[in-house]
Amino acid sequence: MQDLLIIGAGPGGYKTALHAAQHGLKVTIFEAGHVGGTCLNVGCIPTKTYVHSASFAEAIERQPQVVEQLRSGVETLLSHPNITLVREHATFVDAHTVQTHSGQRYTADNIIIATGSSTKWLNLGPSQPTAPSRPPRGGANISSGISSETQVPPRGDLEGAISPRERGEGLVVDSTGLLSLKELPRRLCIIGAGVIGMEFASVFRHFGSEVTVVEFLKECLPAIDADIAKRLRKVMEKQGVKFYMGAAVKEIRPLSNSPRGGEDSLSSGEKENIGLAALPPTGGAGRGASVLFEQKGKELSVEADVVLMATGRKPNTEGLNLEALGITLERNGAIPVDEHFEVAPSKSPRGGTCVTAENPEDMPAPPRGGWEGALYAIGDVNGRQMLAHAAEFQGHHVVNRILGIEDHIRFDVMPAAIFTTPEAACVGPAEDQLKAAATPFECHKAFYRANGKALSMGETEGMVKLCCEPGEGRLLSCHAYGAHAADLVQEATAYITLGATLRQLRETVHIHPTLSEILIEVN
Numbered sequence: 001m002q003d004l005l006i007i008g009a010g011p012g013g014y015k016t017a018l019h020a021a022q023h024g025l026k027v028t029i030f031e032a033g034h035v036g037g038t039c040l041n042v043g044c045i046p047t048k049t050y051v052h053s054a055s056f057a058e059a060i061e062r063q064p065q066v067v068e069q070l071r072s073g074v075e076t077l078l079s080h081p082n083i084t085l086v087r088e089h090a091t092f093v094d095a096h097t098v099q100t101h102s103g104q105r106y107t108a109d110n111i112i113i114a115t116g117s118s119t120k121w122l123n124l125g126p127s128q129p130t131a132p133s134r135p136p137r138g139g140a141n142i143s144s145g146i147s148s149e150t151q152v153p154p155r156g157d158l159e160g161a162i163s164p165r166e167r168g169e170g171l172v173v174d175s176t177g178l179l180s181l182k183e184l185p186r187r188l189c190i191i192g193a194g195v196i197g198m199e200f201a202s203v204f205r206h207f208g209s210e211v212t213v214v215e216f217l218k219e220c221l222p223a224i225d226a227d228i229a230k231r232l233r234k235v236m237e238k239q240g241v242k243f244y245m246g247a248a249v250k251e252i253r254p255l256s257n258s259p260r261g262g263e264d265s266l267s268s269g270e271k272e273n274i275g276l277a278a279l280p281p282t283g284g285a286g287r288g289a290s291v292l293f294e295q296k297g298k299e300l301s302v303e304a305d306v307v308l309m310a311t312g313r314k315p316n317t318e319g320l321n322l323e324a325l326g327i328t329l330e331r332n333g334a335i336p337v338d339e340h341f342e343v344a345p346s347k348s349p350r351g352g353t354c355v356t357a358e359n360p361e362d363m364p365a366p367p368r369g370g371w372e373g374a375l376y377a378i379g380d381v382n383g384r385q386m387l388a389h390a391a392e393f394q395g396h397h398v399v400n401r402i403l404g405i406e407d408h409i410r411f412d413v414m415p416a417a418i419f420t421t422p423e424a425a426c427v428g429p430a431e432d433q434l435k436a437a438a439t440p441f442e443c444h445k446a447f448y449r450a451n452g453k454a455l456s457m458g459e460t461e462g463m464v465k466l467c468c469e470p471g472e473g474r475l476l477s478c479h480a481y482g483a484h485a486a487d488l489v490q491e492a493t494a495y496i497t498l499g500a501t502l503r504q505l506r507e508t509v510h511i512h513p514t515l516s517e518i519l520i521e522v523n
C-alpha cells in the first residue's frame with residue numbers, strides 16, 4: 001500500500017510526485033508515454049525551442065536535444081527513493097485501486113488523476129455553418145485559449161474529407177504532427193487563432209512559410225484584452241501572416257480531389273513583398289489540401305501544403321474506467337473537481353455510468369465529505385486552466401492538503417503568455433470582462449515606444465494595460481503585448497497575488513533602464 005498513486009507524469013504528475021516524496025510520502029506514478037507529458041515532449045518546450053531558433057533547420061535539430069536533456073532530468077528527479085515510476089498505462093479498478101496493462105494492482109488512500117489532454121479535432125461535414133459570434137472575452141483564465149482554442153460549431157466528421165492516412169502523411173496535422181515535420185511547408189494553413197494557432201503562425205512565418213489563419217471568431221486570442229489581441233494580430237499581418245477572421249471552415253479536401261482548386265492566400269505582389277515566391281514547394285505534384293470556408297456569406301478557399309488543426313484540446317479520460325467510480329464528466333469532457341481539485345462524485349450510485357452532462361445544471365453538486373478516501377484530478381484533465389504551471393500548482397496544493405499543510409495559492413490569479421513575436425501575456429480579467437461584470441475599475445496604459453530600454457532594444461511595438469480599483473487602488477489585472485511581455489505580467493502577478501495597489505507598484509523602485517519601468521510609466 002502506497003500513500004499516493006499518480007496517473008500521468010506530465011508537469012502536473014511528476015512535479016506533484018516530487019513534492020510529495022520530498023515530504024516523506026511513498027508515491028507510485030504511472031506513465032504510458034514519455035515522462036514530462038505534453039508540455040515537455042510535444043508542447044511548451046518544443047514550441048519554445050522553435051521560437052528561439054533562427055531557422056526551421058536549426059529548430060528541428062535542436063528540439064530533440066532540448067527535449068531529451070530535460071526528459072533525462074525529469075527521470076533523475078523521479079528516481080527519488082520515495083518514488084516508484086511504473087511505465088505503463090493505468091486504469092481504475094475502484095476509487096482506491098489502479099491496475100496496469102500487465103495486470104499488476106496498486107492501492108493507496110489518495111489517487112491523483114493527471115492524465116492531461118489531447119487534440120480536439122474539428123468536426124466538418126455537409127451542414128451549414130452557424131454565423132460567427134464573439135463570446136465575452138475572458139482574461140482571467142487563458143484555458144479558453146488553449147482548451148477551446150476557438151468556438152467552432154460541430155458539423156459532422158472530418159474523416160469524410162481527409163482520411164487518417166492523409167493525416168498520417170502530414171497533410172492535416174495537430175500541433176504534435178506539425179512539430180514532427182522534417183520539411184518546412186511552403187504554405188501552412190492554420191485553423192484556429194487561439195494560443196497554439198497564433199504561436200505556430202508566428203514561428204512558421206518567421207521560418208519563411210506562407211501562413212494563413214482561418215478563425216471562426218472575429219478576433220484572435222479570446223482570453224486576452226480585445227485591444228491587445230487586435231494590435232498583436234495587426235503586427236503579425238505586417239509580418240506577412242494572412243488572417244481570415246469570422247470565417248467558418250466547412251471542409252478540407254485533398255488538393256488532387258478538390259473540384260474547384262482553390263486560391264493562394266496571398267497575391268503575387270504580397271508574396272514578393274514578404275519574399276515567399278522563391279520558396280520551393282513542399283511535396284510532390286498534387287500534394288496539399290484546400291480549406292473551404294465561409295466568411296461574410298462568401299465561400300472562399302485556401303490551398304496549403306499542410307493544414308494545422310488548432311481548434312482546442314480535450315481532457316484525456318478514455319481508458320481510465322471512470323465508469324467504475326460513477327463520475328459524471330463535464331460537458332467539455334473534463335473531470336469535475338471542487339476548489340481543492342478533489343473529484344466530485346456523481347449523485348448516481350457507485351458503479352453507475354460515466355456520462356457527459358448536457359446541461360451544466362445537471363452536474364452533480366461538489367462533494368462535501370461523501371467520498372471515501374480522496375480522489376483528485378489536476379491539470380488539463382480537469383479542464384480548469386490548461387497550462388503547465390496551473391497543473392503544477394494544483395498538484396502542489398493537493399499534496400499540501402493530504403499532508404495538512406495550509407497554503408495560500410491564488411488559483412484566481414493565473415498568469416499566461418502567448419509566445420508569438422512579439423509576446424503577449426495576461427493575468428486577471430480583461431477590461432471588457434470587468435465592464436461586463438460592472439466591477440468599478442480604472443484602466444491605465446503605457447506604450448513600449450516611450451520606454452528607454454525598449455527604444456534601445458529596437459522593440460518599440462507594444463502596450464501594457466493595468467486595471468485597478470478606482471483611485472490607484474488594488475491591482476486587478478495586467479494585459480500586455482510586446483517584447484518580454486510575459487516578464488512584465490509576471491511582475492504584475494506578484495503584486496496582484498499580494499493584494500497590492502497601483503500606488504504601491506508606482507512606489508516600488510524599478511531598475512533603469514528596464515522594460516519593467518513600463519509598469520510604472522502607465523498614465
Ligand SMILES: Cc1cc2nc3c(=O)[nH]c(=O)nc-3n(C[C@H](O)[C@H](O)[C@H](O)COP(=O)(O)OP(=O)(O)OC[C@H]3O[C@@H](n4cnc5c(N)ncnc54)[C@H](O)[C@@H]3O)c2cc1C
Pocket residue numbers: 007008009010011012013030031032033034035036037038039040042043044045047088089090091114115116117146175196316319320378379380381385386387388389390391419
Ligand atoms: C503545442 C502546445 C504548446 C503549449 N505551450 C504551453 C506553454 O507555453 N505554456 C504552458 O503553460 N502550457 C502550454 N501548453 C499546455 C501544457 O502543455 C499543458 O497544460 C500541460 O502539459 C498539462 O500538464 P498535465 O500534467 O495536466 O498533462 P500532460 O502534460 O498532458 O501529461 C499527462 C501525461 O499522462 C499520461 N497518461 C495519460 N493517460 C494515462 C494513463 N491512463 N496511464 C498512464 N499515463 C497516462 C500521458 O502519456 C502524459 O504523459 C502547450 C500545449 C501544447 C499542445
